[in-house]
Amino acid sequence: MSDAMLRLSGISKTYNRGKTNEVRVLDGADLTIAAGEMVALVAPSGAGKSTLLHIAGLLDTPDTGAVEINGEDMTGLSDRRRTIARRQEVGFVYQFHHLLPEFTAAENIVLPQLANGVARATATARAQDLLTRVGVGERAGHRPSAMSGGEQQRVAFCRALANEPRLLLADEPTGNLDPATSDRVFEALVSLVRDTGLAALIATHNLDLAARMDRVVRLDAGKVVPA
Numbered sequence: 001m002s003d004a005m006l007r008l009s010g011i012s013k014t015y016n017r018g019k020t021n022e023v024r025v026l027d028g029a030d031l032t033i034a035a036g037e038m039v040a041l042v043a044p045s046g047a048g049k050s051t052l053l054h055i056a057g058l059l060d061t062p063d064t065g066a067v068e069i070n071g072e073d074m075t076g077l078s079d080r081r082r083t084i085a086r087r088q089e090v091g092f093v094y095q096f097h098h099l100l101p102e103f104t105a106a107e108n109i110v111l112p113q114l115a116n117g118v119a120r121a122t123a124t125a126r127a128q129d130l131l132t133r134v135g136v137g138e139r140a141g142h143r144p145s146a147m148s149g150g151e152q153q154r155v156a157f158c159r160a161l162a163n164e165p166r167l168l169l170a171d172e173p174t175g176n177l178d179p180a181t182s183d184r185v186f187e188a189l190v191s192l193v194r195d196t197g198l199a200a201l202i203a204t205h206n207l208d209l210a211a212r213m214d215r216v217v218r219l220d221a222g223k224v225v226p227a
Contacts, residue, residue: 003071005199006033006056006167011065012222013051025051026062027222033199035166038190040210041203042227043219049203050171052219056201057169058086070166087116091160091198093170093189097152099144105131105155106140112162123162130158133195134188150181154188161192168193168200175205182206 011029025048043049054060066075099108106127113123131137134154174182193200210216216227
């Protein structure tokens with residue numbers, strides 16, 4: 001493995017739920033992920049895995065601690081710089097695909113590239129290449145409503161990788177699929193991650209899928225520990 005692509009150091013996060021009710025979700029959490037490494041994050045609901053993903057992906061800020069992506073400290077960036085870094089460095093996949101229904105599969109992948117300044121012809125070619133690599137190239141012109149759940153989620157993977165991020169974060173990416181479809185979709189995800197060499201942190205309840213990744217970690221009392 002190469003040097004760390006994601007490094008979380010001493011991450012703490014507390015939420016206030018009422019004047020006298022504070023909940024510390026993360027308490028000095030540390031995690032390092034190398035380029036090309038897939039790490040599974042397993043934890044029960046409410047343990048803080050979504051909070052950890054949001055902090056790693058620059059969607060939220062920790063109360064204490066540091067977030068580094070590709071060696072750059074992202075913790076003290078302005079909101080504008082965080083937005084740019086998030087758009088360029090991080091790809092997100094969620095349990096539900098959140099594709100834009102009025103656009104085709106290819107267009108859903110082209111749009112984030114256009115927002116990042118990529119020429120339309122280049123963006124279109126990349127969209128087709130990504131879709132073909134996950135086995136849905138022939139569905140490029142279809143809207144999400146005409147696609148199966150597994151096909152839609154594979155399009156969501158491609159959209160997450162449209163701007164060639166260094167880090168992929170996924171929150172239960174196969175949790176809404178039946179076991180057979182989940183397995184096929186997961187294999188497509190693994191193929192994309194291996195081909196691109198990015199770092200991936202994938203939260204999942206599926207212990208079978210978790211065991212197929214490079215490493216499994218869990219949250220215990222707000223800290224990241226080996227599973």
